[in-house]
Amino acid sequence: MDITAMTKLPQDGTAWSELKHRLRKMKQDDYAWKAGRLPIFVYYYNEELLRVSQDSYIEFFSENALGRGKAFPSVGKLETEVIEMSTELLGGGPRAGGTFTSGGTESIFLALKTAREWARKEKGIVCPKIVMPLSGHAVADKAAGYLGMDVVRTPLRSDFRADMGLLRAAIDERTCMVYASAPGYPHGVFDPIEEIGALAKKRGVWFHVDACVGGFLAPFAREIGYHIPAFDLSVPGVCSLSADLHKYGFTPKGASLLLFAEREHQKYQRFEFSNWPRGAYVTDTFQGTRAAGPIASAWAVMNTLGHAGYREIARVIMDAMERLAAGIEQIRGLRIIRPSDLCILLYDSIDPSVDIYAVADCMDEKGWYVGKSAVPKAIHIALNPVVVTALDNYLFDLAACVEHVRSTPGYTPASVSAPAIS
Numbered sequence: 001m002d003i004t005a006m007t008k009l010p011q012d013g014t015a016w017s018e019l020k021h022r023l024r025k026m027k028q029d030d031y032a033w034k035a036g037r038l039p040i041f042v043y044y045y046n047e048e049l050l051r052v053s054q055d056s057y058i059e060f061f062s063e064n065a066l067g068r069g070k071a072f073p074s075v076g077k078l079e080t081e082v083i084e085m086s087t088e089l090l091g092g093g094p095r096a097g098g099t100f101t102s103g104g105t106e107s108i109f110l111a112l113k114t115a116r117e118w119a120r121k122e123k124g125i126v127c128p129k130i131v132m133p134l135s136g137h138a139v140a141d142k143a144a145g146y147l148g149m150d151v152v153r154t155p156l157r158s159d160f161r162a163d164m165g166l167l168r169a170a171i172d173e174r175t176c177m178v179y180a181s182a183p184g185y186p187h188g189v190f191d192p193i194e195e196i197g198a199l200a201k202k203r204g205v206w207f208h209v210d211a212c213v214g215g216f217l218a219p220f221a222r223e224i225g226y227h228i229p230a231f232d233l234s235v236p237g238v239c240s241l242s243a244d245l246h247k248y249g250f251t252p253k254g255a256s257l258l259l260f261a262e263r264e265h266q267k268y269q270r271f272e273f274s275n276w277p278r279g280a281y282v283t284d285t286f287q288g289t290r291a292a293g294p295i296a297s298a299w300a301v302m303n304t305l306g307h308a309g310y311r312e313i314a315r316v317i318m319d320a321m322e323r324l325a326a327g328i329e330q331i332r333g334l335r336i337i338r339p340s341d342l343c344i345l346l347y348d349s350i351d352p353s354v355d356i357y358a359v360a361d362c363m364d365e366k367g368w369y370v371g372k373s374a375v376p377k378a379i380h381i382a383l384n385p386v387v388v389t390a391l392d393n394y395l396f397d398l399a400a401c402v403e404h405v406r407s408t409p410g411y412t413p414a415s416v417s418a419p420a421i422s
């Protein structure tokens with residue numbers, strides 16, 4: 001089968017059977033995510049749930065969520081139910097509300113936009129600034145750049161959490177928002193959300209909690225007995241929270257939520273326009289036309305799993321975290337970097353003859369996608385059930401790589417690379 005690059009639209013069509021074959025062939029060189037070799041990008045529980053997710057997506061494959069009001073009331077109903085189930089789960093009271101978005105990036109973009117408009121209208125701040133700990137996701141700067149806002153990132157405490165003193169000192173009269181994570185992606189730890197909420201309330205600034213990773217895992221880890229600090233909409237001072245369904249909600253990509261403690265604030269998120277010939281155009285999201293598949297699928301997956309199913313997933317992940325940490329600690333020269341609050345683990349080398357990036361590259365050569373943390377210099381792994389299936393093999397190869405690097409002075413694999421997410 002010829003799968004050379006197609007650079008021109010073909011004159012004639014090709015049969016689907018052949019195209020399908022080509023599509024599958026193109027994936028040959030990707031990391032084997034179903035074999036648990038990719039602890040990033042793909043969240044997978046089991047075949048049964050995948051089928052529910054795919055079938056429900058297909059049911060709403062052609063509908064457009066832009067028409068949720070009139071054309072497709074079904075989509076509106078599904079979206080409302082997903083938002084209501086989630087606000088209830090994440091501490092929202094009777095005045096809470098939210099929006100279904102395409103991902104964490106869009107949720108955070110909209111949170112910043114809402115806070116910017118809120119600050120302009122209610123506080124007269126025209127050139128607004130965001131204050132956040134260094135560990136907040138890169139997307140905050142991406143969104144701030146689009147929105148003409150400034151970001152001040154404050155150094156972390158030694159346990160990687162926000163330093164309250166530095167955060168407090170960074171807030172000034174231009175600050176419209178404080179942003180913190182539950183947990184942050186770089187280190188997997190929760191910022192002190194209650195303390196930051198109290199600070200935000202006292203200083204009269206918007207407080208956004210980025211629970212893109214924790215939103216659909218932390219409540220269930222708590223239900224099975226793990227200590228999870230307060231982080232949701234019930235915390236005084238929290239104005240908005242982002243939670244990704246397409247991560248630990250196990251729904252298809254293109255699914256996240258931006259939730260508000262006060263749905264009244266959504267007026268600042270909204271885009272309303274009528275100065276064109278077609279009349280009024282109103283959207284709450286960045287996107288206009290929106291796929292309805294992720295909404296239907298989120299609804300189906302959430303109703304398939306319920307609390308019991310999500311609890312079971314949390315158990316698999318939390319058990320695996322303990323097993324992985326214990327396994328790594330058995331390997332001479334490696335050390336777990338603590339704390340780790342939920343599903344993300346970092347480890348480094350305490351043996352000067354073992355460079356942890358060289359270990360990462362050796363693992364890469366064995367077919368494992370290995371995340372490199374820049375600060376601290378470490379390996380970064382985020383667990384989900386598909387990764388868990390390969391844990392024993394991972395630990396076996398890891399021990400072999402550490403020995404290989406130790407016994408091969410100057411070992412520099414062909415692929416030595418700087419830390420990057422791609």
Ligand SMILES: Cc1ncc(COP(=O)(O)O)c(C=O)c1O
Nearest residue numbers: 103104105137184185210212213
């Ligand atoms: C804490 C956190 N916030 C936001 C995002 C961005 O989410 P997305 O990639 O869905 O846009 C991520 C992605 O990993 C994340 O870990």
